Amino acid sequence: MHIALLEPLGISAERVQELARPLMEAGHSFTSFDTKTTDPAELTRRAAGAEVVMIANNPLPAEVIRALPDLKMIAVAFTGIDHVALDVCRERGITVCNCAGYSDVAVAELTVGLAIDVLRQVAAGDAAVRGCGTNAGLTGREIAGKTVGIVGTGHIGTRAGRLFSAFGARVLGYARHENPEATAAGIEHVDLETLLHESDIVSLHLPLNDATRKSFDADKIAQMKPDAVFINCARGAIVGNDALAQALTEGRIAGAGIDVFDAEPPIDADYALLKAPNTIFTPHVAFLTEEAMARRAVIEFGNVSAWAAGTPENVCPL
Structure with a gap:
């Protein structure tokens, strides 16, 4: 069986080879690539002849999957799998496994970090110091005593809720199933509705799927x-981000x-949210810690080994 890792996993090349060694010792061939690409032709070339393809959060479009007649399994080093052409996987009976849980700690911690940044105006304070300014206008707010609403009480949402609770907040949660x-x-x-009306901090922790896409819309924000x-x-596409930008600009929410x-x-520089006041941005780094990268690599190679042994783990329903 040929296995192809199509993009880097955020760990050293030596560690990749160490994790791949048991598969190669079992008689499988393994190829890895240390650069990212979104070019379908290049992805197809890299995956040629593979029965197993390993990716992280790089898109794997339908045209690539259709060009791989031997493909039987896709190992995704990510929690979400919305960047994979799942309809083709269903048609072909291709197994898709993810690395759910690898970034729970990382995402929950950044969630709290962003809340603190907004409430305590950290970025504005940094700019004030660098601009030889003072603390004028930088009175902040505390998490203690606030009500925090967790929209989506899965593993990450629950962990974030625990952290907010440790700060002394009351924590509400919403989920289709408790x-x-x-x-x-x-x-x-x-x-x-109760969560939105009562919460001082609303934190989103839903997966992106057909049911949740753009579901946190202008009505919810209002x-x-x-x-x-x-x-x-969580995922940007869950939110009506233009409506969010408008609410921030008009002062209908605080930050x-x-x-x-x-x-x-x-x-894009014209993206409406970038112009909204009282906002803190990070470039999709919630999952991106050294510890999370190490965990997900172990899980992903473990998923491949389990599938090859006929005992697949972390299989995603398609």
Whole structure:
């Protein structure tokens, strides 16, 4: 069996070879590439003859999958799989496995970090010092005593809720199905309308799919408190970002911390959110820590080994 890793995983080449060694010792061939590409022709060339393709968050479009007649399994070093042409995978019976859980800690920590940045005006404070300014106009707000709404109480949302709770916040949660882990963590499940009306901080932790795409729209944003802060470390396409920018500009919500956008960075200079006041941006780095990169590589190679052994793990429903 031939296995092709089409893009870097954020770990050293030596570590990649170390993780691939058991597969090669089992008789499989392995090829890896240390650069990213979105060119379908180049992706097809890299994956030629592979029964297993390994990727991270680089798109794997339909035309590439269709050009790989031997492909049977796609290992995704990411939690979301919306960047893979899943309809073709369904047609072909291709197994798709992800690395759910690898970045739970990283994303939850940045969620809280962005909330602190917005509430305490960290970026503005940094600019003031560098501009020989003072603390004038930089009175902040605390997390303690606030109500935090977690939209999506899966593993990441629950972990973020625990962190906010440790700061002394009351934590509300919304999910289609209540998560016992979240309830055990002290998160109070309520309906979405209640969460939006009562929360001082609203943090989004939903997957991107047909049901959630653009679901956090102008109507949802309008239900938030005027002094509320919105945090998105989930997926940009879940949010009506033009409506969010308008709400921020008009002062209908107080601020936002955004790690994800409608497209991957670099973001066009005309993107409406970039002009909105009281915002903190990071270029899709919530998952990107040394520890998370190490974890996901182990999980991804483990997924390939398990599939090759006939005992697949982390299989995604298509």
